[in-house]
Amino acid sequence: MFKYLIILFLFLFSATISAENSLVQSSESVAIDSSIALAEDEINFDQAAELAKQQRLKTQVEFCAPCHGKNGLSSLPIYPNLAGQHQQYLLKQLLAYKYRRRKDAVMSPMVSRLNEDELVELAHYYASLSSDISQVEINGEFNESSEASENTNEN
Amino acid sequence: MKKLALALAATVVMTAPAMAADVEAGKAKSVMCAACHGANGVSAIPMYPNLAGQKEAYIAKQLKDFKSGTRKDPVMGSMAMPLTDADVANLAAYYASLK
Numbered sequence: 001m002f003k004y005l006i007i008l009f010l011f012l013f014s015a016t017i018s019a020e021n022s023l024v025q026s027s028e029s030v031a032i033d034s035s036i037a038l039a040e041d042e043i044n045f046d047q048a049a050e051l052a053k054q055q056r057l058k059t060q061v062e063f064c065a066p067c068h069g070k071n072g073l074s075s076l077p078i079y080p081n082l083a084g085q086h087q088q089y090l091l092k093q094l095l096a097y098k099y100r101r102r103k104d105a106v107m108s109p110m111v112s113r114l115n116e117d118e119l120v121e122l123a124h125y126y127a128s129l130s131s132d133i134s135q136v137e138i139n140g141e142f143n144e145s146s147e148a149s150e151n152t153n154e155n
Numbered sequence: 156m157k158k159l160a161l162a163l164a165a166t167v168v169m170t171a172p173a174m175a176a177d178v179e180a181g182k183a184k185s186v187m188c189a190a191c192h193g194a195n196g197v198s199a200i201p202m203y204p205n206l207a208g209q210k211e212a213y214i215a216k217q218l219k220d221f222k223s224g225t226r227k228d229p230v231m232g233s234m235a236m237p238l239t240d241a242d243v244a245n246l247a248a249y250y251a252s253l254k
Contacts, residue, residue: 077212088201102226131208 057121063110064122072129084131090123176211177241181249184242187234196253211251218243 064082068074072083082090096102097111098119111119185196188206192198196207206214220226221235222243238246 074210074213077210078216080210080213081208085205086198086201086203089198089204092202131205 053121056118057125060114060118060122061125067106068126072126073131081131082126083129085127087123087127090126091120094119094123176244176248178245178249178252180241181245181247184238184246185249188246191230192250196250206250207253209250211247214250215243215247218246 067076067079068082072085073081093102094111094114095116097104097107098114098116100108114122191200191203192206196209197205217226217231218235218238221228221231222238224232235243
């Protein structure tokens with residue numbers, strides 16, 4: 001009887017130790033897994049934020065395009081070309097519209113709903129476009145080469 | 156006869172501004188603009204805009220707005236002040252003609 005008790009005790013004891021070991025191992029692996037997952041999350045978060053920013057910029061540019069052209073070259077005589085303009089100048093004007101230092105019935109409402117970071121992005125975008133005037137419209141219509149350049153600008 | 160004279164006068168008045176734009180005269184007048192906007196309309200100073208190839212009507216409107224004070228700018232307000240309507244038209248035509 002006593003023998004059985006010892007065997008049972010030993011059995012329980014070893015079972016507890018092995019259970020503890022496996023518990024420690026599994027918690028370690030969980031910790032490693034979660035740190036990897038965290039790093040991946042950070043990368044994904046950065047990528048997602050960048051994508052969201054690009055998407056937002058694209059949407060905003062669509063609002064500008066009817067007057068300032070898809071590629072920043074305006075097809076209407078009273079609206080300025082923006083392509084290749086200095087970023088600093090563009091930003092200064094956008095901020096002036098936002099805070100009504102430069103008054104314009106069209107531009108102020110367009111710009112005032114955007115925050116300053118978005119205006120920086122917009123100024124950067126238009127400054128980065130080519131101002132090559134050989135690609136501008138002929139008789140108010142975009143020619144094929146300017147259509148092609150618009151596509152590359154979008155990409 | 157009176158009607159015809161009126162129509163003729165109206166035609167002259169309406170076409171006059173379009174005929175007035177003189178690129179060469181604009182170029183001569185642009186010397187004072189070059190310090191900030193570049194000799195060829197491309198500014199070397201990021202705070203000042205390029206004007207080369209800008210829309211003629213847009214440039215003319217801005218110059219008039221600077222002159223009238225509708226668009227406020229301490230530098231451009233005083234620069235545009237002495238310009239006549241012909242100067243404005245010529246300058247706008249000159250800068251729009253640049254590539």
